Amino acid sequence: MIALSVRNLVKRYKNFKLEIPELILESGYIMALLGRNGAGKTTLIRCILDFAKKECGEVFIFQQPFDCDKVDIKQRIGIVFENPVFPTHLKPKELKEIMKGFYKSWDEKLYKNLCDLFEIEQNKSIFQLSKGTVMKLSIALALAHKPDLLILDEPTSGLDPVARNQFVEILQSFVQSEEKAVFYSTHIVSDIENVADFVTIIDKGKIICSTNTEEIQNSFCIVKGSAADVDKLLKSSIIALKKSSMIFEALCKKNCLKDEFRSYFVFEKPSIEKFYVMLVRKDDNDEKVLDIM
Numbered sequence: 001m002i003a004l005s006v007r008n009l010v011k012r013y014k015n016f017k018l019e020i021p022e023l024i025l026e027s028g029y030i031m032a033l034l035g036r037n038g039a040g041k042t043t044l045i046r047c048i049l050d051f052a053k054k055e056c057g058e059v060f061i062f063q064q065p066f067d068c069d070k071v072d073i074k075q076r077i078g079i080v081f082e083n084p085v086f087p088t089h090l091k092p093k094e095l096k097e098i099m100k101g102f103y104k105s106w107d108e109k110l111y112k113n114l115c116d117l118f119e120i121e122q123n124k125s126i127f128q129l130s131k132g133t134v135m136k137l138s139i140a141l142a143l144a145h146k147p148d149l150l151i152l153d154e155p156t157s158g159l160d161p162v163a164r165n166q167f168v169e170i171l172q173s174f175v176q177s178e179e180k181a182v183f184y185s186t187h188i189v190s191d192i193e194n195v196a197d198f199v200t201i202i203d204k205g206k207i208i209c210s211t212n213t214e215e216i217q218n219s220f221c222i223v224k225g226s227a228a229d230v231d232k233l234l235k236s237s238i239i240a241l242k243k244s245s246m247i248f249e250a251l252c253k254k255n256c257l258k259d260e261f262r263s264y265f266v267f268e269k270p271s272i273e274k275f276y277v278m279l280v281r282k283d284d285n286d287e288k289v290l291d292i293m
């Protein structure tokens, strides 16, 4: 089942254009959405959820055209934003009662377990809670109605490392069910390193790479060596190159690397973070040979 698909989406602001020709996320998988500040991640998520008006394009959720009037589909979506906007005079238990009234599949026991796990105080007003606790509350509320699609915009910003670790474990068990999917924007790439099945990288409003994470390890390689030897590499194998006067580091296509290079260079498997940073960073000394797929 396709949980989320986007076709020919265009959204424009002054000096910014988001263009997403196609994006598909199947149930059973986690897709990480990565991109630098201002790349367009939140704009894409807002367009998907119909919180921002698209210039053109279509969004399908569970294979049905989606807009904010589709109440049945909204019942099956859990959303976490980086800056949750809650009525801050309410206590978590009061806000929970409101949310519970909206969602047919609300699971009180699950909500309680999440609140216990995250140690969310129920009797303070939300404005008295720490930033991280408000985020934990937002996560608990998003999960407690057992959504089939989780859409997360930097859900772990402000969480301590223990809470981030707990959250990642929750996501892993969430997608154990083949009906569940997660679309997850983050800057904390280490959080998704071992859990994301797919990675979509956007830069200046455009997808520059959308691939499964195994493919990153299987098809690409980080090559390091002396700057004097860099010309031994085939130009066509280099996707991104960072060079100083002494050394270089390159993201290369694995199938273009010859075994004899091992006497000159060090080969490493790229982490998602390394792959992403090499693709999107732009320094004066970097050479970029994009269009990788």
Ligand SMILES: Nc1ncnc2c1ncn2[C@@H]1O[C@H](COP(=O)(O)OP(=O)(O)OP(=O)(O)O)[C@@H](O)[C@H]1O
Binding pocket: 013, 014, 015, 016, 035, 036, 037, 038, 039, 040, 041, 042, 043, 044
């Ligand atoms: N309501 C708006 N009006 C005008 N411009 C906007 C609006 N919202 C976003 N933008 C612009 O759209 C671009 C993309 O912003 P967006 O918030 O989607 O980036 P992002 O990838 O989520 O960034 P970050 O990682 O910093 O949160 C930026 O240039 C931003 O200034």
